[in-house]
Amino acid sequence: MINKIGKVTVYVQDQEQAKDFWLKRIGFVLKMEQPMGPGLSWIEVGPSEDEFTTLVLYSKSAMEQQKPAAVAHPSILFSTTDIESAYESMKQNGVDVGEMVRMPFGTMFNFKDQDGNEYLLREDK
Numbered sequence: 001m002i003n004k005i006g007k008v009t010v011y012v013q014d015q016e017q018a019k020d021f022w023l024k025r026i027g028f029v030l031k032m033e034q035p036m037g038p039g040l041s042w043i044e045v046g047p048s049e050d051e052f053t054t055l056v057l058y059s060k061s062a063m064e065q066q067k068p069a070a071v072a073h074p075s076i077l078f079s080t081t082d083i084e085s086a087y088e089s090m091k092q093n094g095v096d097v098g099e100m101v102r103m104p105f106g107t108m109f110n111f112k113d114q115d116g117n118e119y120l121l122r123e124d125k
Contacts, residue, residue, distance in 0.1 A: 001080065001085075001086050001089055001090070002078045002079075002080060002086070002121065003079070003080060003081065004052055004053070004078070004079045005053050005076070005078060005079070006052070006053060006054070006077050006078055006079030006122060006124060007044065007053070007054050007055070007056050007076075007077035007079075007122075008053070008054075008055055008056070008075070008076055008077070009055075009056040009058050009075035009076075009077065010055050010056065010057055010058070011058055011059070011060035011063055011071050012057050012058065012059065012060055013060055013061075015040075015041055015043055015057050015058075015059055018043075018057040019033075019043055019045065019057055022045040022055065022057065023045065027047075028045040028046055028047055028055075029045065029046060029047075029048060029049055030043070030044075030045055031044040031045060031046045031049075031054050032044040032054075034105065039059075040059055040062050042056065042058075042105070043056065043057040043058075044056050044057075045057060052079075056075075056077070058075075070118070075119075075120065076119050076120070077108075077119070077120045077121075077122055078119060078120070078121045078122070079121070079122055079123070079124045080121055080122075080123055080124075081123065081124070082123070083100070083107045083108070083109070083121065083122070083123035086121055087100060087109055087121075090111055090121075095111050095112070096111060096112040097109055097110070097111045098110035098111065106122045106123055106124065107122070107123045108120055108121060108122035108123065109121055
């Protein structure tokens with residue numbers, strides 16, 4: 001099932017300013033930057049090249065348009081090396097799971113805890 005905490009999303013007003021802060025002021029490294037559409041990027045930073053867990057610097061205004069309630073609750077992205085097995089196991093254990101989503105950058109699905117808080121599990125190989 002879950003074997004690591006993969007990513008923690010931080011909602012930011014300005015992605016470039018946030019990236020500058022984490023890289024230049026905190027000393028993190030840029031782990032990934034990928035365009036997602038006009039004026040929006042997927043940006044991940046972490047303490048070192050070797051560290052698996054990253055912060056995702058995501059546009060607060062974009063998330064407020066996509067899913068306003070998510071901004072009030074931090075997004076936690078868990079990671080697994082076997083998404084199919086984790087999905088079936090969670091379903092069998094009565095976890096409220098969403099549809100499996102296959103994207104060019106990874107396969108993932110949402111799941112909810114006992115309070116209805118939503119998380120994401122993504123396969124990282």
